[in-house]
Amino acid sequence: MKLLRDIIDKQKPHFSKGGKFEKLESTFDAFETFLFVPDKVTQSGAHIRDAIDMKRTMIIVVLALVPALLFGIWNVGLQHYISNGMTPDFWPMIGFGLLKVLPVIVVSYVVGLGIEFAFAQSRGHEVNEGFLVSGMLIPLVMPPDVPLWMVAVATAFAVIIGKEVFGGTGMNILNPALTARAFLFFAYPSEMSGDKVWIAEKADAYSGATPLGHLLVLDADKMPTDWSMFLGTIPGSIGETSTLAILLGAIILVATGIGSLRIMLSVIGGGLAMGLLFNLWGANVYMDIPAYQHLILGGFAFGTVFMATDPVSASQTNRGKLIYGFLIGFIAVLIRVFNPAYPEGMMLSILLMNVFAPLIDHYVLQSNIKKRLKRAKAVLA
């Protein structure tokens, strides 16, 4: 440890201003702070500081994603073998899943972090940790059979257009990971929908439609059971199928206080409310599915726990979060049922509310301002 520190201290002057590699200062700093928490001490204000920092926060979110990731790897293998009529053991399934999923993760991180480092360098900033999470979210919302070049293009699009043009981490309006997903959805619709992409190297004769795909054609009989949708042994995006694994992640996020329980609950509330409304209406099969099923269908759970709670693109006021979350759930179910050509209502709904989040906050703030003005006027009168 001492040795490592000595090496870093010896190399540091080369990467500082005036050194040989001063252009790589941010990169050096990123690696140094990855290894060591900096020795910077407080100068003004509070002399003591909380042990939490951005790295800790982000690593916990990544940790919360691990159950969904592990399940996803296994499920990719499972679906592949089922579609080919085989019933293999546990390890071959994991092996196949790793073969499919790992490259997607590597591509997402390499492309995304590369761009992040380049931007940090050109701006003379420290490298932000935000992409540690985005880089894991992107693979988890991809279909297992997605071509790697598409992952690369989508990631680049998300990081540059979704984030860096607004000023980087903390300034973006849209959730970067969902921006990547939406980009693929609209740029390569044939690769991103239908029933071909959800199972890796599927046998042609086997129907690979997701539950939402079945509902699209109002074919409710082919729907899997609630139990398998909750467990996640169904075709779908890599990390999104298992509500159970996502629930484990949610427990980690809520227990550590990093994910907003307020948002999660209000999204669920919104989804249930819309689902119940449709139940009352009941004009077709889709409207008749029980409200709770919307929570385990498609990307609803994943979006609720990992996407809607992104603090940067969500509403920032506590009251705003309730409205923001409720509308996400409400609109997600609305899009699903009314416009089944866009089966992934959750993605569109979150992106839509990302755009409206600042507006919601604006009105929340206005009500606080009005209250203050009213109090001041009461004193004058």
Next chain:
Amino acid sequence: MSTVTKIKKGLDIKMIGEAEKTIKDHVTDQFAIKPIDFIGVFPKMLVREGDLVKAGTPLFLDKYRDNIIFTSSVSGKVKEVKRGPKRILLEIKIEADGKEEAIDFKAENPEKLSREAVVKKLIDSGVWPFIRQRPYSVIANPSEKPKAIFISTFDTAPLAPDNDLIVHGHGETFQAGIDALRKLTEGKIHLNVDAKSTPSKVFTNTKGVEINAFSGPHPAGNIGVQINKISPINKGEVVWYLYPQDVLTIGRLFLTGTFDATRVIALTGSEVLRPAYYKTKIGASIEPLVKGNVTTVEKRYISGNVLTGAHIDLDSYIGFYHSQVTVIPEGNYHELFGWALPGFDKFSMSRSYPSFLFKNKKYRLDTNYHGGERAFVMTGEFEKVFPFDIYPLQLIKAIMVEDIDLMENLGIYEVDEEDFALCEVIDTSKTDIQQIVRKGLDLMRKEMS
């Protein structure tokens, strides 16, 4: 104590090094008044090096408000006028001669005096600067009439001194101080006590005040929180505030006729070997206090508490408004994978470290930032420790972009930098929030004058 205001949001930071409840004498002949302790004051010197002064002799005045003067707390000789970069006045050092001579401002019963006479006595003796105002936390303007005067009798900051112990047996003096203050406002004097303990009889038996009880974690003891809960400040309104030891000083001025700068301070912190209370005078040197009484690691000396105190050197002095000295370890070390390890001994408000399971653990906290500065990413954190009906993050951002109207609309008049101290401590992005809030307050004061 009819009503108890419950403060729900906040955080008690439990630290090692609470002062033992005995009051010892702190003997030193080195004192200093530090003009930098007074926000917004531009000092104009009235004495030179070598001049002889008594307790109550004017040392300097505020260039822009020349009716506010600052006097010596002891009798002796002006040893040095220490200046810093750009000739900024740092310290006026006084070597005490031990004679304890003081200028006689005449002992009088404040109840028989007019407002003008009370104000004049407070100003002439140099006691006036104890009375400060909100908004802006600057010394009060003698010609203004505040809508109320607030006194917080308890401090909820980490390792804060226990005022009940300090005022014990000084009931008469305290009442005299209150009587003088009652001349200054047509509004109420709010004496705010801690609801969870039995407050000293000195406070509960005081006449001519309204007693309000507060319960809850820090910042329940902050004057800003108490004002906000009882009678929030609107645009154009002014509230004055002071602390129990200041009231005692005012009381002694009227009882004895002299500026008696006696102050009990608490020496606290994990690096102090025998933390205790010390009786001394305002501006005392801390060196004899800590010599042989601290550990050998590299230390940070703080005049005040760890949240809002001033960073001072070993050869420096206790601040004018402070009744606490805290000594904690410096944090200038690199920690391998500090952010990734479980961290059972790490202090964090968030539950991202397992230490949250041990609610009553006391920490030895150092001055390390524990991370690099980042843009604001997390939301909803500040709201957990900020018991105002104000949106903290939005107000901070309004200050950063210097949007005067928005700052005003979001309630900047109701807050002070100390109210944001906990936000600063728990901030994931490691922003120096108190500095930002101070900038905002200074900007508003400039705009409004």
